[in-house]
Amino acid sequence: MSHSITLVILMIGCLLAGLRDAHGQGNYEIQVYGSDTVPPKNLMVELHSNYTVSGQTNQIDGVYPTNHQEHETLELTQGITDWSEIGFYVFTSEQDGHGVQWVGDHIRPRVRAPESWHLPVGLSLSTEIGYQRAVYSPDTWTWEIRPIIDKTLGRWYFAVNPAFERTWHGPDVKQGVGFSPAAKLSYDFTPKVSGGFEYYGDYGRLFAFDSLHEQQQQLFVVTDLNVSPVWEINFGVGIGPTAGTDHLIVKGILGRRFNWGRKSAVE
Amino acid sequence: MLTRRRFAQLSGMAAGSVLLGAASGAPAAPDITLEIAPYVLEASPKHRIRTVAYNGQVPGPLLRMRQGQEQTIQVHNLTAGPEVVHWHGLFLPSEIDGAMEEGTPMIAPGAAARYTFKPDPPGFRWFHTHTFAGNDLTKAQYSGLHGFLMIEPRDNTGSYDREVFLGLHDWSGHFVGGDDGYMNPVYDVSTINGKMLGSGDPVRVKQGERVLMHVLNSSPTEVHWIALAGHSFHVLALDGNPVPQPQTVQMLRLAPAERVCAIVEMNAPGIWVLGEVRKHVQAAGMGIVIEYAGATGKPVWTQPTDLTWDYHQFATPGETNQSRDEAVPIDLAFDSKFQGHGNEELWRINGKSYPKTDEPILKTGQRYRLVLKNLSADDHPMHLHRHTFEVRQVDGSPEMHGLKKDVVLVPAKSTAEVEFVADNPGRTLFHCHQQDHMDRGFMMVFRYA
Numbered sequence: 001m002s003h004s005i006t007l008v009i010l011m012i013g014c015l016l017a018g019l020r021d022a023h024g025q026g027n028y029e030i031q032v033y034g035s036d037t038v039p040p041k042n043l044m045v046e047l048h049s050n051y052t053v054s055g056q057t058n059q060i061d062g063v064y065p066t067n068h069q070e071h072e073t074l075e076l077t078q079g080i081t082d083w084s085e086i087g088f089y090v091f092t093s094e095q096d097g098h099g100v101q102w103v104g105d106h107i108r109p110r111v112r113a114p115e116s117w118h119l120p121v122g123l124s125l126s127t128e129i130g131y132q133r134a135v136y137s138p139d140t141w142t143w144e145i146r147p148i149i150d151k152t153l154g155r156w157y158f159a160v161n162p163a164f165e166r167t168w169h170g171p172d173v174k175q176g177v178g179f180s181p182a183a184k185l186s187y188d189f190t191p192k193v194s195g196g197f198e199y200y201g202d203y204g205r206l207f208a209f210d211s212l213h214e215q216q217q218q219l220f221v222v223t224d225l226n227v228s229p230v231w232e233i234n235f236g237v238g239i240g241p242t243a244g245t246d247h248l249i250v251k252g253i254l255g256r257r258f259n260w261g262r263k264s265a266v267e
Numbered sequence: 268m269l270t271r272r273r274f275a276q277l278s279g280m281a282a283g284s285v286l287l288g289a290a291s292g293a294p295a296a297p298d299i300t301l302e303i304a305p306y307v308l309e310a311s312p313k314h315r316i317r318t319v320a321y322n323g324q325v326p327g328p329l330l331r332m333r334q335g336q337e338q339t340i341q342v343h344n345l346t347a348g349p350e351v352v353h354w355h356g357l358f359l360p361s362e363i364d365g366a367m368e369e370g371t372p373m374i375a376p377g378a379a380a381r382y383t384f385k386p387d388p389p390g391f392r393w394f395h396t397h398t399f400a401g402n403d404l405t406k407a408q409y410s411g412l413h414g415f416l417m418i419e420p421r422d423n424t425g426s427y428d429r430e431v432f433l434g435l436h437d438w439s440g441h442f443v444g445g446d447d448g449y450m451n452p453v454y455d456v457s458t459i460n461g462k463m464l465g466s467g468d469p470v471r472v473k474q475g476e477r478v479l480m481h482v483l484n485s486s487p488t489e490v491h492w493i494a495l496a497g498h499s500f501h502v503l504a505l506d507g508n509p510v511p512q513p514q515t516v517q518m519l520r521l522a523p524a525e526r527v528c529a530i531v532e533m534n535a536p537g538i539w540v541l542g543e544v545r546k547h548v549q550a551a552g553m554g555i556v557i558e559y560a561g562a563t564g565k566p567v568w569t570q571p572t573d574l575t576w577d578y579h580q581f582a583t584p585g586e587t588n589q590s591r592d593e594a595v596p597i598d599l600a601f602d603s604k605f606q607g608h609g610n611e612e613l614w615r616i617n618g619k620s621y622p623k624t625d626e627p628i629l630k631t632g633q634r635y636r637l638v639l640k641n642l643s644a645d646d647h648p649m650h651l652h653r654h655t656f657e658v659r660q661v662d663g664s665p666e667m668h669g670l671k672k673d674v675v676l677v678p679a680k681s682t683a684e685v686e687f688v689a690d691n692p693g694r695t696l697f698h699c700h701q702q703d704h705m706d707r708g709f710m711m712v713f714r715y716a
Contacts, residue, residue, distance in 0.1 A: 116455065118441055152444065155607030191605045226608075265574040266545050 027052060027066065028073045028091045028103065030220070030238070030251045032159050032184035032198050033148045035122025037112050038079035041261030046232065047254050048073040055246035061171075064135055066246050070094040071103075075255075083114045087128075093136060104137075106130025112148075124148040139170030144180075155188040157196070164206065177206040180216075186224065194224040198236060202244075216245045230257040297341035297381065299330060301352065303374075303396075304345040308411055308438075310458050310552060311466035316438050319346055319396075320411035325461035326434040326485070327394070327414025334389040334421050340382045342374060348406070349373035349398065352382065354416065355524065356392035356507055356673050357653075359384050361693035364653050366397045368621070368712055369694040373398075388655065389420035390507025391481045391526045400487075400702050404440035404452055408523075408702040411436075411461070413485040418507075427479035427530055431470055433541070434460050435493070435521065435553060437486045442611070450611050452488050452703055456552050457543065463552025464542060465566075473560045476533040479503075484521035487702040490646065490676065492544040492576070494518040495557060496569040497537060500529035502581060508655060510581035511669035518544055520576030522648035522676035524700040533559065540568040578658055578675075582667035594636040594686050597627055601677070601699075601709070602642040611707050614643075614699065620708025621698075629689035629715050636686045637697075641677045647704065649683075650674045652696040656687035674700060689715065 029048045038044045048071070055066035070093070077087040087110065091103035112124035126146040134140050143166045150159035161182040167173045180203070186196025200218040204210030220238035227233065232255030240247050261267075306320035321327030332338050344350045351373050353365030361369040363382045374380045386392075394416050400407035415432045437454035444450055460467060472478055480500070484491050494517060501515045506526050519527045542554025549568075556566045603612035604620075616624050629635065636659070641647055651673055658670040662681040677683040698710035 115441075115443055115453070152450075152607075152609030154610045156609065188605070188607045191608075194608075264572055266571060267547075 035124040037085040044077040046075040054248040104132030122150040139167040141169035297339040299340040311463040318411040325411035344374040353397040392416040408487040459555040464554030469556035469558035495541040497535040504528035506672040508671040582670040594634040614709035621710035624711035648700040656685040660684040
């Protein structure tokens with residue numbers, strides 16, 4: 001039970017820590033997290049491919065416009081224990097006139113409530129620290145804390161990620177904690193095909209939200225293809241109706257799980 | 268849709284009053300009394316499990332009967348739900364076999380029932396509840412309602428010094444999404460004879476003894492592999508029926524409801540662990556200490572590196588059907604219908620789930636060959652009530668002869684073939700013995716013409 005107590009303390013401690021908005025990964029990794037973690041001795045390799053069909057067309061404060069940017073993000077997630085993992089990101093961007101550019105890196109430890117707790121919902125907590133170049137994000141050093149709650153009920157799946165973000169270096173460093181919730185609702189049409197909606201918001205500073213006009217609000221229509229336990233495939237098309245949001249984005253995730261350990265049948 | 272749960276409720280209501288009337292006539296004292304009542308199992312000092320048990324013990328009392336000698340068992344149901352006792356492996360009439368799908372009346376809460384029969388065939392049988400659990404992983408076979416039943420043959424020629432009965436069981440189950448994308452039960456606690464490894468009394472033996480071990484897997488859903496460090500098993504019988512070719516093996520595999528009878532030569536003095544071969548299951552408690560007289564020290568476990576078992580080694584090759592009567596084939600294909608990643612699948616036989624499954628008509632005296640085509644990604648322990656069948660082929664093996672059982676594990680994506688003679692008229696249940704599968708429609712009934 002000692003690791004359970006440690007987990008609780010870690011979760012509470014992280015939630016109480018000082019945090020603030022950073023627009024961390026922007027449209028580099030567009031994903032609502034589920035509570036499951038990668039098993040130990042397993043490595044999950046994901047490629048996030050996002051293309052902004054219609055986005056910001058002007059360069060603002062030295063930041064490149066997002067319109068027609070192609071983002072390729074490599075995510076490597078290694079399972080540590082039955083209840084923890086650590087993820088590492090390499091963000092890149094390709095755009096006419098700028099070529100392929102390295103954008104930044106993030107590291108993301110994550111823990112979850114073990115099965116032995118028998119909670120009625122899946123519960124997990126992710127924290128993410130990272131750097132991105134100023135030409136892609138004015139806030140260069142950022143930290144995110146992301147509680148994850150999910151539940152599968154028959155054919156329905158629901159997940160919510162009420163994330164909090166803080167800037168450590170950049171113009172928003174004095175603005176405190178920002179609130180960036182995400183949620184997903186999907187339905188299993190067949191054993192291999194699920195479909196639904198994903199929502200991503202960035203409300204700005206906690207307890208002093210930006211006006212709706214300036215908030216980021218994105219809604220994606222998505223499908224997940226459950227073709228194999230070792231493959232992860234997700235496609236989506238998202239719209240952003242507010243001025244603070246890229247208006248049309250196409251995203252895809254292709255993931256493959258690799259088992260490092262040679263588990264014998266008795267393991 | 269008439270679900271199995273609803274069907275059970277209706278049947279229980281209809282049959283309960285009949286039982287009450289029958290039990291009210293002040294009959295003679297029964298030979299055996301079973302009381303079904305709530306019970307707290309102390310699997311270890313740290314693991315207390317609220318369950319239901321026979322006569323306040325897990326496993327229930329060891330019942331010994333003589334082949335062909337009439338026995339009367341009175342069963343009192345002191346629980347809040349209907350119950351029934353299935354006499355697994357016996358050739359009984361449908362009315363008392365212990366499955367409401369065959370017509371055995373359920374025993375209403377607070378009521379009693381009597382089962383009177385002449386037990387046959389001889390061998391290691393067992394008795395257990397045969398009710399619906401659904402999503403309640405404390406009920407039915409998930410509970411402690413199981414016990415050993417030994418039918419002594421008229422002439423016992425066994426060569427052994429003593430018998431030991433070992434019951435494997437899993438407890439505190441909960442549904443977890445698996446790699447197959449479905450919800451499956453997983454268990455926090457696993458026991459032998461109701462105790463986690465190190466928590467119960469050891470089995471005390473003497474050097475040179477020949478111990479006849481009767482091992483039962485009463486787990487609601489799990490296949491188990493068992494080894495005894497420093498020793499081997501000389502397998503004499505499967506599901507209580509002598510095998511044509513006894514073999515010495517390093518480990519036993521038992522699917523749910525399967526039994527193995529094996530001689531262990533106690534020729535390695537020490538203190539040993541008999542336990543589940545898979546590490547995580549033994550860590551959950553499935554083990555028992557075997558202690559030689561005068562030995563000291565800590566129990567020793569030797570970890571096997573692989574899981575091995577093969578029905579084929581216990582059979583003889585060749586033709587079984589001495590009468591040369593044609594075995595009428597009955598093709599049964601198993602698959603499942605997707606119900607969402609948050610649900611267990613709905614199981615089907617030839618595309619239909621119980622109670623909508625077909626009811627093939629059997630002709631008395633006719634030999635039948637069940638061709639069990641498992642199209643699913645799960646293994647299924649298939650059990651035929653009230654009959655013994657002969658395993659003829661499993662997963663592409665050559666034809667087998669003489670391997671008589673009442674449960675056969677049909678591996679995923681494979682075909683098994685068994686033969687039996689329809690010699691016990693009455694409704695006959697055939698089902699997967701995984702509780703979650705039978706609850707989700709994996710059953711059918713054979714009828715006699």
